[in-house]
Amino acid sequence: xxxLAIKDLTIALPPGSDRPLAVEEVSLEVKPKExxxxxxxxxxxxxxxxxxxxxxxxxxxxxxxxxxxFDGADLLRETPEALRKRRGRDVAxxxxxxxxxxxxxxxxxxxxxxxxxxxEHISEVAALKRAAELLAEMGLKDVPSLLQAYPHQLxxxxxxxxxxxxxxxxxxxxxxxDEPTTALDVxxxxxxxxxxxxxxxxxxxxxxxxxxxxGVVADIADxxxxxxxxxxxxxxxxxxxxxxxxxxYTRALIAAVPKGDRYLPVPxxxxxxxxxxxxxxxxxxxxxxxxxxxxxxxxxxxxxLRRGExxxxxxxxxxxxxTLARCVIxxxxxxxxxxxxxxxxxxxxxxxxxxxxRRRIQMVFQDPFSSLNPREIVADILIAGPKSFGEDVQxxxxxxxxxxxxxxxxxxxxxxxxxxxxxxxxxxIGLARALMLRxxxxxxDEPxxxxxxxxxxxxxxxxxxxRQQMNLAMxxxxxxMRVAAEVCHRVMVMRQxxxxxxxxxxxxxxxxxxxxxxxxxxAIPGHGAL
Amino acid sequence: xSFAARFLSRPVPLFGFVVFAAIVAIALAAPLLFAHGPMAxxxxxxxxxxxxxxxxxxxxxxxMAVGLAYGARISLLVGVASTxxxxxxxxxxxxxxxxxxxxxxxxxxxITEFFQIIPAFMLxxxxxxxxxxxxxxxxxxxxxxxWPQVARVVRGQFLSLRSREFVEAARVLxxxxxxxxFTQVLPNALPPIVVISSMMVGNAILTESALxxxxxxxxxxxxxxxxxxSSRVAMWVAWWTTVLPxxxxxxxxxxxxxIGDGLNDALNPRRGR
Numbered sequence: 147x148x149x150l151a152i153k154d155l156t157i158a159l160p161p162g163s164d165r166p167l168a169v170e171e172v173s174l175e176v177k178p179k180e181x182x183x184x185x186x187x188x189x190x191x192x193x194x195x196x197x198x199x200x201x202x203x204x205x206x207x208x209x210x211x212x213x214x215x216f217d218g219a220d221l222l223r224e225t226p227e228a229l230r231k232r233r234g235r236d237v238a239x240x241x242x243x244x245x246x247x248x249x250x251x252x253x254x255x256x257x258x259x260x261x262x263x264x265x266e267h268i269s270e271v272a273a274l275k276r277a278a279e280l281l282a283e284m285g286l287k288d289v290p291s292l293l294q295a296y297p298h299q300l301x302x303x304x305x306x307x308x309x310x311x312x313x314x315x316x317x318x319x320x321x322x323x324d325e326p327t328t329a330l331d332v333x334x335x336x337x338x339x340x341x342x343x344x345x346x347x348x349x350x351x352x353x354x355x356x357x358x359x360x361g362v363v364a365d366i367a368d369x370x371x372x373x374x375x376x377x378x379x380x381x382x383x384x385x386x387x388x389x390x391x392x393x394x395y396t397r398a399l400i401a402a403v404p405k406g407d408r409y410l411p412v413p414x415x416x417x418x419x420x421x422x423x424x425x426x427x428x429x430x431x432x433x434x435x436x437x438x439x440x441x442x443x444x445x446x447x448x449x450x451l452r453r454g455e456x457x458x459x460x461x462x463x464x465x466x467x468x469t470l471a472r473c474v475i476x477x478x479x480x481x482x483x484x485x486x487x488x489x490x491x492x493x494x495x496x497x498x499x500x501x502x503x504r505r506r507i508q509m510v511f512q513d514p515f516s517s518l519n520p521r522e523i524v525a526d527i528l529i530a531g532p533k534s535f536g537e538d539v540q541x542x543x544x545x546x547x548x549x550x551x552x553x554x555x556x557x558x559x560x561x562x563x564x565x566x567x568x569x570x571x572x573x574x575i576g577l578a579r580a581l582m583l584r585x586x587x588x589x590x591d592e593p594x595x596x597x598x599x600x601x602x603x604x605x606x607x608x609x610x611x612x613r614q615q616m617n618l619a620m621x622x623x624x625x626x627m628r629v630a631a632e633v634c635h636r637v638m639v640m641r642q643x644x645x646x647x648x649x650x651x652x653x654x655x656x657x658x659x660x661x662x663x664x665x666x667x668x669a670i671p672g673h674g675a676l
Numbered sequence: 677x678s679f680a681a682r683f684l685s686r687p688v689p690l691f692g693f694v695v696f697a698a699i700v701a702i703a704l705a706a707p708l709l710f711a712h713g714p715m716a717x718x719x720x721x722x723x724x725x726x727x728x729x730x731x732x733x734x735x736x737x738x739x740m741a742v743g744l745a746y747g748a749r750i751s752l753l754v755g756v757a758s759t760x761x762x763x764x765x766x767x768x769x770x771x772x773x774x775x776x777x778x779x780x781x782x783x784x785x786x787i788t789e790f791f792q793i794i795p796a797f798m799l800x801x802x803x804x805x806x807x808x809x810x811x812x813x814x815x816x817x818x819x820x821x822x823w824p825q826v827a828r829v830v831r832g833q834f835l836s837l838r839s840r841e842f843v844e845a846a847r848v849l850x851x852x853x854x855x856x857x858f859t860q861v862l863p864n865a866l867p868p869i870v871v872i873s874s875m876m877v878g879n880a881i882l883t884e885s886a887l888x889x890x891x892x893x894x895x896x897x898x899x900x901x902x903x904x905x906s907s908r909v910a911m912w913v914a915w916w917t918t919v920l921p922x923x924x925x926x927x928x929x930x931x932x933x934x935i936g937d938g939l940n941d942a943l944n945p946r947r948g949r
Contacts (some may be wrong), residue, residue, distance in 0.1 A: 326717035477844050504850040517841035521863040579845065 148175040149352050150199065150320055155212035155333075156373060157194055157203065157376075164421070168194050168207065170376045176320065181346060181353040183367035183384075185360060185399070187598040188569075191376035192356050196322050198222075199354070200239050201229040216320070235265055237669040243303035244326040249574040253295030254281075254308055261312045280311040285341060302463075303334035307341065314345065317511040324356045332625065336669035339366050358599065360403050361628075361672030364388055372396050379397040388471035393676065401670070402603040404628035409600065410456070410635045418450040418486075418671035419619045420474070420587055425483035425493070427473050443469040445643040456613060458634030458651070460627060460666070466643035469624045471589050475507050476500060483672065487587070488491075505535060510609075514572035514646035518564040524550075524575055525560040531583045542582070549578040552615075553608060570601035574608065581612065588613070589621045606633050627670050631655055639663050682942040689938020695861055695931040699924075703748035714738065714746035714898045722914040724942025732916040740916065743898050744924055751928065754811070754875040754884040758818035765819070765872050771857050771865075773827070774834025785831070788824045796821035800883060804892045811894045814887060818880045829872055833865035867943035874936035878929035883918035885925055900925050 157169035168189040176182045184192040198209050201221060214221040216236060221229065223532060233239075240476060241247045249257060259273035259278065268276075274293070281289045292600065297305060306326060313321060323342065327335035343366060346353050355366060363370055363384060371381040372393065380393040391397045425447045428440040444466045451457050459467045461572040473480040485493040494499055510519035518527055525546055532542035547557035548661040554573040564572055573593060579590060590609060594602040610633055613620050624630050630637055639662065647660050656663050666674070684690050702709070712718065721737040725731055731740035773784035791799075800817035807813035819885035837843060838861065846856045885901030887893060893902045900921040 472844075475848060477847060501850050504848060507848070509845065509848050511841040511845060513841055517845060518863070519842040519846075519860055530846065530851065534849055534851045534855065576845075579849075583849065 147527070148177045148215075148219060150176040150354065151213075151215040152195065152199070153213045153215070154186075154212060155198060156210050157198060157211045158189070158208060160206040165376070168376055169198070169461040170449070171212070171292070172376070172378050173212075174371045174378065174381065176352045176354055178319075178352055179330050179346070179350050180368050181343075181355060181366055181413065182292065182369045182371060182373045183355045183357055183363045184356055184373055185363050185437050186373035187358060187399075187600065189375070190373040192373045193324055196239075196324055196354060196356050199320075199322060200233060200237060201226070202239075206644065225286065231265075234261065234313070234318065235316045236318055237320045237322060238316070238318040239322040239324065240306070240309045240326045242328050244302065244329075245297060246628065248305060249299050252296075253293065254295050254297065254300070258293075258308070258312050258315060262315050265316055276315070277311070280315055281308065283345075284308070284311045301334075302330050305609070306330065306334075306338055310338075310341065314349070315512075317349070317373075317614070318351065320352045320354065321365045322354045322356075325358070326355075328358070331628065332671075333665055333669040335362075335671065336365075339671070342444055359671055360388070360400055361670065364672035370591065372399070373551070392442050398600060402600045404603070404606075404626075404632040409631065409650075409655065410633070411437075411652075412650045413452065413455050416452050419453050419488060420621075421484075421486040422447065422449045422474060423474055423484045423486070424448055425470065425485065426481050427469050427478060428481050431471060442643050444473060444480075447640075447643075447645055448483075449638060449645075449648070451621060452620045453586070453619050454617050455636070456610075456611070456622050458622045458624060458630040458632045458637040459640060460624055460630045460637060461640035462625060462666075467640050468591055469643075470640070471591050471621060471623050472637075475509055475589050476504075477509075483533040502535075505531070506585055507587040507589065508583055508585035510573070510576050510580050510588065510590045510593045513596055514569040514576065515596075517576050518572055518579075523563055524567075527564070527575065528560070528579055528582055530577065535583070545582060546578070549581050550575075550630075552581070552612070553578045568601075569597055570605060573597065573605050577612065579653055581616065584616070585618070588618045589623070591623045594624075595624065595626065602629070609633065617627040627655075629664055679942055683938050686938060686941070688934050690932025690940065691940070692931040695927060696935060699748055699928055699931070700752065702745050703807045706745040706749060709745060710739070710742045712739070712742065714743045716742075721909055722917070723796075723804070724914070725916055731920050732914065734903065734917050735754065735910050736913075740920060741904075743903055744900070744920060746809075747898055747900040747903055747921060748812070748924065748928075750897050751881045751884060751901075751925070752877075753812070754814055754818065754899070755880040758815045758822065758880045758884075759873055759876045761815065761819040762823040762876065763826050763869065765823040766828075767830050767862070769823075770806055770827035770830025771834055771862065774831035775838050775839075775853070775857050775861065781831070784827070788827050791820070791824045797883065797886065800887065801890065801892060804887055809887075809892045809894055811897060814884055814893065817887070818883050821883070822876055822880065826872065829868050830865060833868060834861055837861050837864055838939065867940070869937050870943060874932050874939060878932035878936075881925060881928055881932075 152172060152174050155169055155172045156167060159166060159168045172195055184195060186192040197203055199214055199221065209222050255274060255277055259270060262273045262276055278289050278293060286292055286304060286307050292362035293572055327338050331336060339362065342353065357363060366415050367384045369386045372379050374395050381395045391400055411540060427444040428442050430440055447470055449457065459470065461467045469478065472478040474485055480493050483493060484491045487503060490503060492503055528546035528549065529542040531537060533539060541652065546560060547667060548598060550557045550560060555571060555574055567575065594605050597605060606629065622634055634651050635647065637651050637654045639646040641662055647661050654663060658667060715738065717737045718739045719733055719737050721733055721735050729739060731744060734740055734743065753937040769784050773781040800821050803817040803820060804813045843860055844857060846860045884899060888899045888901030889905035891905060893899055903921040904918050911918050918940040
């Protein structure tokens with residue numbers, strides 16, 4: 147008998163939403179000791195399905211039909227009090243953002259014991275002992291001082307381990323994990339996935355794992371349920387679904403995962419367009435008179451970039467890759483070194499003399515939602531650049547239409563506001579804005595990391611086409627090795643502000659020189675399986 | 677749904693708007709509605725409301741109804757004028773402090789805090805007394821004690837908005853700082869500014885009333901606060917002399933607060949969409 151059986155679950159959205167039903171007649175089963183992955187893109191209803199099991203649907207969203215049987219009892223028909231007792235004891239949940247799920251002003255030890263004592267009548271001392279054992283079981287080191295730490299003092303991986311410890315503190319039979327590794331670095335993600343696997347086997351529990359990443363599915367799942375637009379399109383054993391996907395959508399999702407099986411050749415040598423030498427950027431901690439040491443975010447980094455070439459800068463969070471990019475484009479002022487754009491060193495140039503050169507280096511940003519001014523229509527967003535360089539508005543408007551066509555959008559949409567577009571479309575608008583000034587250098591800072599995987603593939607393809615068409619030199623910042631393999635001619639690996647190694651993409655991926663690069667490559671989810 | 681439709685579709689802001697519009701209309705139409713001015717003595721003092729004198733007469737026999745209508749002019753004028761000045765100063769300083777941050781921010785915020793730690797009403801009183809009571813000194817006094825709250829709100833908005841990627845994008849596109857502040861950031865910071873402005877008009881009316889009550893109003897003009905202040909000796913024998921202007925103040929401030937709440941909801945694009 148399955149531990150969890152969802153049958154024909156239907157969840158209605160409040161009136162006025164973009165569709166009436168968030169989840170439509172979804173059925174799935176989780177057997178004891180089984181890891182089931184629900185995989186889908188944003189808006190597929192995967193997260194709401196999981197929240198329904200916990201009785202945690204947001205305000206005006208409600209399950210209208212179907213049943214959720216846990217060990218034979220229908221959770222949809224239980225009283226709120228009965229459900230509350232089940233949470234943590236029978237079913238526990240971990241979330242994507244452990245920082246948001248932990249109370250920032252309460253020590254870790256207290257948060258874990260609170261959770262235990264909310265369900266069991268045991269003394270504070272006994273609860274604390276149990277908390278220490280749990281944290282040790284999660285593979286956390288130096289538990290005594292950890293118990294007295296506050297959430298912000300922990301790394302992302304440590305926080306997620308604490309969350310898992312809290313979730314497992316009462317020995318639940320089912321763990322629901324909602325994108326628990328999405329916000330983590332790739333090496334940390336690999337460790338957390340391994341931890342969940344180990345705990346699942348040791349504790350003989352079931353796991354319902356929500357993810358958008360087929361790589362993660364390949365690493366962890368026994369069974370897969372693929373969802374789209376609130377419906378299950380395909381389900382089955384992981385090897386079957388990954389090996390022989392039956393549904394065209396599943397095939398499209400798997401095909402969209404960058405494979406890194408073909409590498410772009412390094413273009414012929416030419417005079418560098420951009421030459422960065424010993425670039426250094428330090429940040430001061432604390433206030434004006436603080437004596438805290440400087441943090442060197444970028445430490446004597448050098449690089450060259452030629453026309454028509456994409457240089458990938460990869461690294462985990464805190465590696466300094468974004469700071470480096472912002473120094474090159476002078477959104478930040480470097481503390482040392484030079485940034486040569488052909489003959490001009492722009493690293494320490496005054497804003498006034500820099501302004502005419504600004505049009506030659508443009509940028510595509512990470513967040514499709516905050517990178518476009520929500521109060522301006524697309525036409526105004528696009529002509530802002532030419533206008534600030536004193537170009538004719540009519541001419542700029544005509545070019546805006548041309549650029550929108552180039553990035554695959556209908557020019558007639560230019561009178562709309564950004565919120566009327568999807569995430570992928572907004573990234574296209576952001577690209578069009580950067581191209582309006584006909585730059586020589588394009589800096590792309592994680593341009594696809596906020597996008598669904600199928601949209602990601604389209605935007606990457608577009609970036610590559612545009613680079614070829616306009617003969618751009620592109621600096622491509624990413625944390626995702628798979629993406630880097632797909633679009634870059636050369637790759638530079640960064641760690642803690644320093645360059646670990648640099649070379650043609652093929653060499654970095656097939657014969658990495660450093661242990662760190664090898665660890666990054668080994669941590670790629672679904673490594674070898676896809 | 678358009679902004680106006682969103683604002684007026686809910687009963688509370690609609691009520692506030694209608695009441696406020698009516699008060700403005702009466703204030704503007706006062707010379708047309710009444711044959712004599714607010715200072716004219718029309719009969720016996722302390723006559724209760726009745727035929728001919730809808731709001732009674734005050735301690736020296738002036739028509740209370742005329743006084744209330746003309747008083748609205750002064751109260752609204754002071755409220756709107758001082759709010760405009762305070763918002764102007766507050767937006768400018770707050771925007772500069774929030775956008776540039778660092779030393780500029782530290783300096784400007786020190787100045788702002790200096791004004792905030794002085795007991796506000798005392799400052800206004802001393803200033804008005806020093807400048808001689810008049811309409812303009814009242815406006816200056818109220819402006820001086822209210823701009824810091826605007827500056828703080830605007831600075832907070834700018835601090836969070838300046839790190840948005842669209843602001844970075846504007847810098848990359850070569851826009852000047854002034855242009856970025858006024859065309860990119862300020863429009864996004866407007867909703868809270870509009871909301872606190874509507875509330876500030878109400879507060880300014882209260883402060884003006886309090887100053888006038890204490891005899892620090894313009895001696896040549898009649899405001900609601902002056903009316904309460906000059907009638908306080910008759911409070912126990914002629915309730916209408918103090919209660920009616922008090923109700924006017926209360927209704928106006930309440931209407932402005934309702935409008936503020938309505939603007940807050942209507943300007944939030946995630947609500948009601």
